Amino acid sequence: LRRTLPLHAVAWVVGAFILIPVVYALLGGFKSTPQLSANPFGLPSPWEPGNYTDALGSGTFWRQLWNSAFIAVTGTVIVVLLSAMAAYVFARFAFRGRELLFTIFTMGLMFPFAVAILPIFVLLRTFGLLDNPLGVILTQAAFGLPLTIIILRGFFRSIPGEVEEAATIDGCGPFGFFWRILLPMARPALATVSVLAVVGSWNNFMLPLVVFSDEASWTLPLGIQQFQGQYASDTARILAYLVLAMVPALGFYVVAERHLIGGLTAGATKG
Amino acid sequence: MTTLTRGPEAAVLPAPERPARRRRRVWVTITLFVLPALVLFLLLVVAPIVIAIYASAFKWNGFGGLPTNFVGLDNFTRLFGSEVFRQDLWHLAVLLILSVTVQLPFSLAIAMLLNQRIRGRALYRLIFFAPYVLSEVITGVLFSLILSPDSGLANQMLGLVGLESTWLADPDTVMASLFVVMTWKYFGFHMMIYLAGRQNIPNELIEAAQIDGGGSWKVFRHVTLPLLGPTIRISVFLSVIYTIQLFDLVWILTEGGPSHASETMAVTMMEYGFGRNQVGYASAISVVMFALSLVFALFYQRFVMRRDLEGATTSMGDHR
Numbered sequence: 010l011r012r013t014l015p016l017h018a019v020a021w022v023v024g025a026f027i028l029i030p031v032v033y034a035l036l037g038g039f040k041s042t043p044q045l046s047a048n049p050f051g052l053p054s055p056w057e058p059g060n061y062t063d064a065l066g067s068g069t070f071w072r073q074l075w076n077s078a079f080i081a082v083t084g085t086v087i088v089v090l091l092s093a094m095a096a097y098v099f100a101r102f103a104f105r106g107r108e109l110l111f112t113i114f115t116m117g118l119m120f121p122f123a124v125a126i127l128p129i130f131v132l133l134r135t136f137g138l139l140d141n142p143l144g145v146i147l148t149q150a151a152f153g154l155p156l157t158i159i160i161l162r163g164f165f166r167s168i169p170g171e172v173e174e175a176a177t178i179d180g181c182g183p184f185g186f187f188w189r190i191l192l193p194m195a196r197p198a199l200a201t202v203s204v205l206a207v208v209g210s211w212n213n214f215m216l217p218l219v220v221f222s223d224e225a226s227w228t229l230p231l232g233i234q235q236f237q238g239q240y241a242s243d244t245a246r247i248l249a250y251l252v253l254a255m256v257p258a259l260g261f262y263v264v265a266e267r268h269l270i271g272g273l274t275a276g277a278t279k280g
Numbered sequence: 281m282t283t284l285t286r287g288p289e290a291a292v293l294p295a296p297e298r299p300a301r302r303r304r305r306v307w308v309t310i311t312l313f314v315l316p317a318l319v320l321f322l323l324l325v326v327a328p329i330v331i332a333i334y335a336s337a338f339k340w341n342g343f344g345g346l347p348t349n350f351v352g353l354d355n356f357t358r359l360f361g362s363e364v365f366r367q368d369l370w371h372l373a374v375l376l377i378l379s380v381t382v383q384l385p386f387s388l389a390i391a392m393l394l395n396q397r398i399r400g401r402a403l404y405r406l407i408f409f410a411p412y413v414l415s416e417v418i419t420g421v422l423f424s425l426i427l428s429p430d431s432g433l434a435n436q437m438l439g440l441v442g443l444e445s446t447w448l449a450d451p452d453t454v455m456a457s458l459f460v461v462m463t464w465k466y467f468g469f470h471m472m473i474y475l476a477g478r479q480n481i482p483n484e485l486i487e488a489a490q491i492d493g494g495g496s497w498k499v500f501r502h503v504t505l506p507l508l509g510p511t512i513r514i515s516v517f518l519s520v521i522y523t524i525q526l527f528d529l530v531w532i533l534t535e536g537g538p539s540h541a542s543e544t545m546a547v548t549m550m551e552y553g554f555g556r557n558q559v560g561y562a563s564a565i566s567v568v569m570f571a572l573s574l575v576f577a578l579f580y581q582r583f584v585m586r587r588d589l590e591g592a593t594t595s596m597g598d599h600r
Binding site: 013016017019020023024026027028029030031033034045046049050091092094095097098099102104110113114117119120121122123124125126127128129130131132147148150151152154158183184187208211212214215219229230231233234237244247248251254255258259261262263266269270273274 | 306307309310313314316317318320321323324325326327328329331332335342390393394396398399400401404406407408409410411413414415416417418421422423424425426428431433436437464468469472473476521524525527528531532546549550553554559562563566567569570573574577
């Protein structure tokens with residue numbers, strides 16, 4: 010233990026750096042703002058759950074939560090399905106122009122999203138997709154394609170050819186093989202790319218910011234930003250709202266940690 | 281888990297069928313499977329970037345079909361003459377230098393620490409990475425409250441030792457404060473990449489070096505670090521591409537202020553594009569961001585990542 014004591018000391022300092030802001034928000038939400046500035050460090054006394062219950066009872070929070078969840082889930086289904094189809098072809102068919110086509114998709118990794126935001130706004134306005142969740146869903150899916158295709162293609166390639174031969178002998182066409190055999194076999198990889206897509210969508214700010222002007226369609230990040238503006242001087246109330254917004258993200262993280270980290274490191278070492 | 285292994289290149293197709301018909305069926309399959317992704321990608325990724333490049337040569341308010349008022353390179357001349365834009369570039373340089381000299385080495389050190397056999401390292405890892413899953417907006421709002429000059433937590437704590445500051449409100453400290461927030465949010469991500477890279481190095485190599493009498497610093501410097509080269513180069517790459525388009529955190533924390541002291545290219549672009557309807561001029565900024573990313577990516581691949589063997593660069597260069 011004596012050997013590892015300095016290591017633990019460093020880890021504790023770094024852990025404090027990470028945790029103090031979050032714990033401050035959690036406890037701060039249980040104080041009133043005057044109490045927060047008089048007693049920033051200690052436990053709340055008395056505990057005042059009003060900031061949390063107000064936010065939970067307002068409907069706004071739940072609507073934003075639902076909007077975020079709807080966009081994340083729909084967008085993830087679209088990007089994973091389309092990517093899996095394309096990755097299947099890139100992994101298991103040989104045809105002229107395959108590498109060129111694949112390279113076009115992978116080049117997408119080098120396109121910063123911010124570069125495209127103005128034309129995307131103009132295009133979505135032309136298609137009538139402003140203030141429509143589809144505008145965000147489709148755009149996010151389009152920008153998610155490159156990484157998803159790369160990861161899935163790698164996985165599809167690792168499935169032995171004998172599996173496909175056996176399926177063909179049993180009378181499976183390419184559609185049947187893709188749908189009934191390849192996708193079920195690829196469940197771990199699909200979970201990984203889905204988790205990446207959900208987190209990316211959940212945290213997206215720039216795109217919903219320009220697409221949604223109507224408050225009814227706002228996602229959580231837009232709602233948080235607006236909440237801060239509305240209650241500018243009521244710090245404790247904002248902290249409570251932040252904590253509520255953190256809960257789904259952190260809960261998802263704890264559940265999906267392995268897939269998230271596996272996906273990010275796979276994406277990083279290949280992207 | 282998803283590492284590339286050489287799979288069969290072609291599908292095995294049912295045998296007794298005439299070749300021409302079979303070939304046609306294969307093409308139908310290929311088209312049906314790739315087309316949806318391709319259409320979406322061309323429409324919402326490729327087309328916008330082409331439009332941005334096109335629009336950067338026009339004076340355009342963003343309305344009424346494609347722009348018509350051609351101004352050549354005027355937008356770029358104006359851009360490079362602008363004090364705000366030169367500051368954007370300077371801020372990019374500052375953040376890149378700080379990332380490469382402080383944030384990434386810090387992440388690497390923590391990764392090496394968590395690679396030791398210490399108790400509770402799974403928990404440490406879980407905590408250190410957690411900020412990465414919190415959105416930029418949550419992070420930004422949280423830290424704008426913590427760094428608030430009058431009643432924020434930072435000043436309440438540092439006030440105890442007489443080190444109050446105005447943080448985000450002061451042009452002299454705003455970039456440093458922003459960088460601290462970025463480190464809070466992102467060092468865990470780089471740490472994770474380094475940990476994964478370290479775990480790909482066979483322990484026998486490290487042990488052999490230790491037996492040969494290397495002290496732990498020497499072993500790290502001459503064995504572990506070189507073997508981590510590809511991983512480090514990728515994390516630098518991701519860091520640079522991210523920093524070029526930095527927007528969310530800055531927008532939430534400072535909106536680029538005070539008086540442009542923390543403004544980035546993306547913030548300037550959004551202000552001109554959406555705030556002032558100068559879409560042509562804003563497009564010129566996005567073209568510069570695009571060009572920087574592209575030139576950097578190509579240069580980096582050609583001269584820096586080239587040394588890395590297969591795997592590291594598969595996605596962006598050769599696929600033969």
